[in-house]
Amino acid sequence: MNGLDLFPFPKHRLQKTDLDLAASLQGLVEKQVMDRRLELKEDYEGLLKPSLGKLMAEIGLQKMFWPEKYGGDEHNQPAASYTVAAALEQIGRADVGLAFLAAHSLALQAALALEDNYREEQVAAVAPLFCEGNRPLIVSFVLPTLVEEEGAPEWRGKGFQVKAKGGAGGWTLNGKGVRPTCSGVDAGLFGVACAVEGEDEPAFILVPGDAPGLNRGAEFKKTGLAASRNADLDLAGVQVPAAGCAWRGDAGFFKLLSWYYLGLTAAGVGALLATYEILREWGDNRVIKGRGHIFKDNPLTAALMGEIAKEVVVDRLLAYDLAGMLAEPDAYGGDGSQALFTSALMLAHQVMASAEYTINRTMELMASAGYAKEWQLERYWRDIKTMQCYLGAYELAKHDFARWYYRTNTL
Amino acid sequence: MRTIDDFTRPLEYISPMDGLLGSIFREWVEKDVMPYRRRFDEDYMDHSLIHPPFKKLLGEYGLQRMIFPEDLGGWGMGRSNFLCVAAYRMFEEIARADSGMAMAFGVVYWPLLFIALEPHENRRLLEEFAPMFCATDEAVFGALCMTEPQGGSDIENVEIVKGNTIQTTAVRDGDEWVINGHKLWPTNTGGLARLMAVVCTTNPGSNDPRDIAVIYVKDDMPGVTQGPAYEKAGMAADRNGDVWYENVRVPLWYRAIGPGDDAKYFGEVMATGNMGIIAWISGTMMNIYERLLDYTSRKRYRGKPLKEDDGVAGLLADFAANIEAIRIVGYQCARMCDRHDLYGPLWDPGLVAKMRAQRYLCMDRFMDVTGKVMNLMDAWGADRDWDVEKHWRDVKMLQMVEGSKQLCQIEVARWFYECETL
Structure with a gap:
């Protein structure tokens, strides 16, 4: 059983098409990225660029929200947030950077093409950039x-x-x-x-x-x-x-960033799922304290492994909670509201900090193997930390939290 | 303008040569390391940028002679009771630029501790190896080869495992040892080490510490093979690789001390290793402080320099407070390693447990506050050009050498709580 099945998420809220997409992406990234990364490492031209092309253009993530008349999939209801979460955690499980790039594209699509935001003139100008041809359009x-x-x-x-x-x-x-x-x-x-x-x-x-x-x-x-x-x-x-x-004005920024933070959060969950899988293999096979002592059976290491599993469970549920808030924006302060923006920012920081904590602990458990490129874990560690930096300074995000929850008007 | 020299050091017990060593190392770091360090990651295999400053420091300045007795061409510091506080200063200065270099530098001496320290100085082996280090201006590296494929930190866990998992064997054949085995991860391998202290067993599966043998092997002996350097998350200046020993024959007297004592004095390398790790952490934090001061003075938030924001200042204060505390702990740790008359022998399990406790506490503090200040730097926190991310990557490895954090915790609990079954 892999992380996709083992760790709970609100499956009942997802459409069958979301689950099918996640399963399809899981197979694709395992074959396209995970099976080849020991050989190709972080080679942009050899591994990452072709993978991005497959995900964005061939599978069509860059067409997801746009109307069918422009070549898109017109999956542009708020509940598309669940699709974003399910897709990006699978991609993040293979490579956080690919999920990070996809999060940019999906957030911009949501901000421009969600049915509530829709402006025909603008969509007509922008959608063809995403939908025409078979080349990935990288959004920044x-x-x-x-x-x-x-x-x-x-x-x-x-x-x-x-x-x-x-x-x-x-x-x-x-x-x-x-x-x-x-x-x-x-x-x-x-x-x-x-x-x-x-x-x-x-x-x-x-x-x-x-x-x-x-x-x-x-x-x-x-x-x-x-x-x-x-x-x-x-x-x-x-x-x-x-x-x-x-x-x-602010509302557009709040909307864009709320969806962007959902993408980053889901990418972070993907890294956590991958971390669990790497640690599980290690725990099953490593022998410590002399012959016959399996790593996962030691009470100290098992306790830390248990805590790591707890972090993955909580973070995955948080990511889908955020997807749920975006799926039903009126229940959470309204689409493009400061309330929803603040919640999304909080949850993104929460998951990023938890992912950093979890991967750090996993590296400690795996000692040198956690640090060697051969075992792949260190890559998630570097990726998550980089994504956390690009999410923005937590010390300053706390001011955003205070602005909303305490009405700190001078900040 | 505040500088790194404004952080506290316990002046009452710094070494008499502290000022001289400090100025030599500071100048070498500024001229020979700082301008190149941002390209070290890509140099992990060749060391074309990393080796020249080592040649200057170890070979031309002669630092690699430091631990050997003066009559053998060394500086006699193996007999000094300021050895560790002096080393602390040197380690800290190097780590300010690159903790991988600092670790590689420290490990030059690490395997020699078995034969260079009182009361177990091994004169014959010192005479044997002194020319290798003291009669050249080329850099010469040593390595301490412990970790093996099947057991990771088990070797470092001498007290409980008692060497019964060691797979590298030393079999006596006449007046020679015949060594066979496979080691992973020793610092300064990957083709670099000229002299290795290899942890072996003379009786595989034995629970008798007298069967643990530390035996010196030269890299040019028949049967020794060093693999290429591993590719890691950082620490490029610290080359690690596989080393294979296939029927390597060395004289019997290449054993460090003897049955029972090799295992006993293994505690010394553990204690000093933990002290070194704290020095590398505090040196690194000095540089992060410098970069952070620059960054938060330049970047602006709410119309003011970032450091002038009250909320941000709280985190900056935490970082400075951690430097203060870690540095004081580190120097205290070094002094405990030097003053056996006050703190007991360096190989004592209690002292080793205390060193491990201090090291893992400092490491946890480093990872916590450095992770936070890296994030404070927003997108620039992940930039190679701002150096903080390099230190964050490099130092993480120090958390894993000499055994994982969990091994440290077990040793600490075992000693302080008199646990009998851990």
Whole structure:
């Protein structure tokens, strides 16, 4: 019995198609990624890029929300959140970086194409980028973050990296040394949070990867998430048509980020399921304290293994709880609400911290094998930590929690 | 401007050569290691960047001679009761740049402790090996080969397992030992080690500690094969690999001390190893502090430098507080290793248990606060260029050497609570 079957989740809330998709993805990633990663390691061209192509374009995750008339699957009801959770935990089980990239695409699709958000003009402009052809479209975001510029406009304390100026012909974007959330080297579409010159309300503007004036730096080295080859960007007078503005104001950001956090949470659960499987094999076969003492039968190590299983159970249930909140937004503060955004951010941080804790403990149990690339565990450890960093600083997220739960108006 | 030198050290017992050693190592680190360390991960197999600074430090500066007696060309520190506090300072300075280098440096001496420390100095073996280390300006590395495929930390767990799982055999044949076996993970292997102290059994399956033998083997002896360096999450400067011994013949007198004493003094390598790990942790934290100070001064949140936010400052304070505490614990640990007259012999199970307790406590604190400050740095926390992630990756391995945390816990509980069946 693998982790998919063993650890409980609210199966009754998922459609048969969700479960079928998860089973299909499980088979695919085991064959496409897990069986080959000892040989290909973190090879982007040899392993990760082709896998991304299969998942996004061939299986069609990048078409999921878009209307059928544009070539999509039109799976655009709020309950698609369960599909996202079921799919991304399977992908994350094989490679957190691939799930991280898929989370970007699915979050943007949800923000633009969920039936409640639907704007025909915008969908008509964007959906073909996702649905036409058989190439994966890698989506990346540029979000407010920690900046060095004094006096930079802020969103919830963090500085905008890009400034936009509106005009009759559309938008002009400028930003230097901009840090995207993923794939600065490869992304085909950037969703850019912008401060708008002379206005208080921010804008979220979609910038095609080949837009003139968008310059990509060299790939920089980072801890994990090899599927995301990241690089800083310069935006020098990038021109975007008026329709490229996906939304103005906080609600759109809350909606996008809530779905994005669901994706990251599910990817984290995938890593936890993989960790369990690696540890289970270790515990079944390792002998300690002399001959005949099986690792999992020692009370001290068994207790820690039990705690690890508990973390996986709780985190998986939390991920599906978040999917449930997005599936029924009116019961949880409303779609695009600060309440739902805050809950999603909390749960994402909770699962990320738990995953870090769990993989750390598992590495300790496996000692040197936990650290060797051969056993694969260290890869999940690096990936989860990197994803946690990109999720954002927990110390600052706590201010978001306080803003909602304690109405701390000056933060 | 605050610097790393503003953190507390117990000045009443630092070594007399602390200032000189500190300045030599600080300069070497700044000039020969810092500019290259961000490329060390990709250099794990070749050591084309890692080896030159080692050549300078160990060979040209002569640090590899340190533990040998002066009349054999060494510096006589094996007889000093400041050996461990001096080592602490050196380890800390190197680890500030790269804890893998610090570990590789420490393990140069580790296998020699069996023969270089009083009261079990083995003059004949010191004379045998001194030219290898003292008569060259090339870097020479030692290795202590313990771990085996089937038992992981069992070898380090001498007190309970008593060596009965050791598969590497030493069979007496005339005036030679014939060694056969397979070791995993020793630091400074992967083709690097010139001299190895190999933990063997002279009677497979025996529960008698007198059958545990520590026998020296040179890498160029027939039958010794070192595999390539493992690929790991970090610690590129610490080369680990498989070592196979196939009918390796060494003189009988290459055994470190003798029946019973090899196992007894194994406690010394455990105690000093744990002390070294704390030094590598605190050195690493010094550099994280430097990078964090820079980062939180530059990056802005709510219109101010990040460090000026009250909520963030709480975490920054926690990090500084942990440096203060870990460093004091670490130096105390080193002093306990040096002052046998006050704290008992270095091989005593009680002292080993205390070292393990201090080491795993410091390690847990490191992983907790470093994980948090790495996350505080947002997307830049995972950047190679900000160095924190490198230290986070590297130090994790230190949690696993000399046995897992659970082994540490068992040893600590066994001694402090007088457990009889653990």
